[in-house]
Amino acid sequence: MNKHFLSTSIALLLCLGACAQGQNTVKNKTAVKFSASIDKTNAYKHLSVLASDEYEGRETGKKGAWMAADYIKNYFKSIGLKGPVQGDYFQPIDMVTYKLTQSVFTIDGNARENDKDFVIPAANVSLQGFTFNAKEVVFAGYGLDTEGYNDYAGIDVAGKVVMIFASGNPSMKEEAAPADRAARRKAMSAKREKLQYLANHKALAVIQIDPAVDTLNEEMKVMLAGSGQLSLKSEENTARMAKVKTFPTINISTSTANDILKAAGTTVEALQQQISSTGKPATQMINIAVSGSAQKEEVKVRAENVLGFLEGSDPVLKKEILVITGHYDHIGLTVSGTDKVNNGADDDGSGTTGVLLIADAFAKAKQAGKGPKRSILFMTVVGEEKGLLGSEWYSEHPVLPLENTITNLNIDMIGRVDKEHENKQDYVYIIGSDMLSSDLNAAGINANEQYLNMNLDMKYNNRTDPNQFYYRSDHYNFAKHGIPVIFYFNGVHEDYHQPGDEVSKINFDLLARRAQLVYYTAWDLANRKTRPIVDKNEDGTPKK
Known part of the structure; x- marks a missing residue:
């Protein structure tokens, strides 16, 4: 073999390897462009309404939750999302x-x-x-x-x-x-x-x-x-x-x-x-x-999930659906104390706000002819505080086929900082990402490395966590059907389920960054060639 040819081949292979590695850290300029609206100003615009005293803590089956549902429905409609429930945005729940x-x-x-x-x-x-x-x-x-x-x-x-x-x-x-x-x-x-x-x-x-x-x-x-x-x-x-x-x-x-x-x-x-x-x-x-x-x-009891649908651009891949969720309900009013409204700004007004911001970014991308290849269902669910009821209802009465649902990205509390991270606040807890799919876990990590470099804290990412966080939010009703999930969470704080969970205590810069992480992960999942492979059983054992 010619020595010069061999050297050139080795150099070429090394270059290809380096280039391939470099691609993992190159930002997608289109994704970055449409992430611009996921910012603290827009976050405040939504959350200041959803977590206001007027919404009375958004308790399922009460006036405040109905007001929140109407707000979300009208917003989905205003940005061009479609109502996938026979033309409507509400999925009524028989509660x-x-x-x-x-x-x-x-x-x-x-x-x-x-x-x-x-x-x-x-x-x-x-x-x-x-x-x-x-x-x-x-x-x-x-x-x-x-x-x-x-x-x-x-x-x-x-x-x-x-x-x-x-x-x-x-x-x-x-x-x-x-x-x-x-x-x-x-x-x-x-x-x-x-x-x-x-x-x-x-x-x-x-x-x-x-x-x-x-x-x-x-x-x-x-x-x-x-x-x-x-x-x-x-x-x-x-x-x-x-x-x-x-x-x-x-x-x-x-x-x-x-x-x-x-x-x-x-x-x-x-x-x-x-x-x-x-x-x-x-x-x-x-x-x-x-x-x-x-x-x-x-x-x-009147209760409904609120769904907004963005159809994918690829004639084949659009049949597959990425679901992004957050629960819009909270625990309502209390009769004790001077402040009787459990505003739920962090839990889960912040996650609901995140869903709205991400929906807007993808809607803008589609309007510009750069929409995702796969379809995305943006869904804010009700009844989470009553036992994950809204997401359970959807999982048992899916509007879009579960077999076509590639992943659920669930956002529940992304606006505050827990005690463990007071000195290093640029973090988010990631839960469930590798429970069913090592492929999804890699996608989430890669999206963070490409765009944000936050601390992805995996402390609660296990089934034996005494807090049982993996089982305590809406993603679990997808996971139990074998759908890979990632749950984004900032941890509990002193105002958890208390009237002190107010808009004034939200870190809006951090809320926006965490929402951007979900957005970039969703961008990859909605545009990649293949859906995340489910290579683990519900108990964590490898699939054969």
Whole structure:
């Protein structure tokens, strides 16, 4: 072989390799051009409206959420996106709640006042309702059956109304409010176990002595009663609810409990002290008649996802869809404090704003004849705060085929900084990017390296994260169907789900940069030759 030819060939190969590597860091000038409108000024324009007091915290099923939906719909229409739901931008969701139409509790035939003397948790009322009558009550202390202490020793609770303390323990150590999500779940689990014990042993009903009923405000009434809880309406859910066996439960105030205990010549305080001082149960029969009944009905709730569609330019690739999401709902109003509006500027007004900014950039590109090859669905979903309901509905009733959906890029909280990054704020948490597709993960990283060079923090990018962030936003309803996802997130802060989550605390420069990252990633995904390969199963194992 000719030495000169060999040297020239090697040089050419080296050059080609270097050029190929260099292409990964060369910015696409067209993409950069149309990113210009993703800036802090436009971000403020949208978020100052969506997170204003006028929108009342955008709670699903309430006026503020409907106002937000209308704002987003009108904006999608104004920038030229199409309504993909039979020509409309709203995807109606069959969402319902259940409210109690009857709540009755009597002592010796005398009716007590609902939401003052007692509360009936709606979750413990079946669709058929309940009614019970008894001539006596079994007081069973803390309702515990543990090693060395058993409130039910020697007692058969079958067919009886049982009264217990809703919380607490025999040692009477003061119980602090659970400090975190895990502790709250544990406390709730312990309460459910006590009720389950009585249900399993065929008790007629349970009366819980609950100090929270002593000082009920409107917020506590809703929380204790559990009314207003939303769910998706479907034949499957209706059939499931009809089969659910509920256990009649009534929570009563301390004074109402004392009215019952008067028949036994004692009080709540006396019994607590007796159990605490002796370390032994004070279980006893109380000769007093009680009755209770409850009925509930289904109520339809107005809720809709808002969809804007941008058709791709390639005659073949336009059948494939990239979905970009953010949830526009938040948690609404509170009755306590001087500031009663949970504005949700960061959660998730910032993500919704990001979707609007990215939609505008792509719409401008299409109007200039530079639109993406694949189609893009911009979707702001409702009901995220109620259990990812809007995205669940879409995933079960897709407007565009899921098999043609190549990726979901989900934006949930991109306007603030958490404590871990106070000194180095140019970051964003990336979650889920490599859970199903190493190809998608590489695309997200490459887009960042090409255009922004932010810190992509992968701290929460795993299934074993105690916070379970991978499962807590709308991307998961795509991931569970095998669609690769990336979740963009700034982490929690002191104003998370508090009225302090205000527009004034948003870092708009940072919001815009994070939205640009999503945009550049979307630009690549919408224009590349092949869709991201799904090479992992839902449990993370490689696909065979």
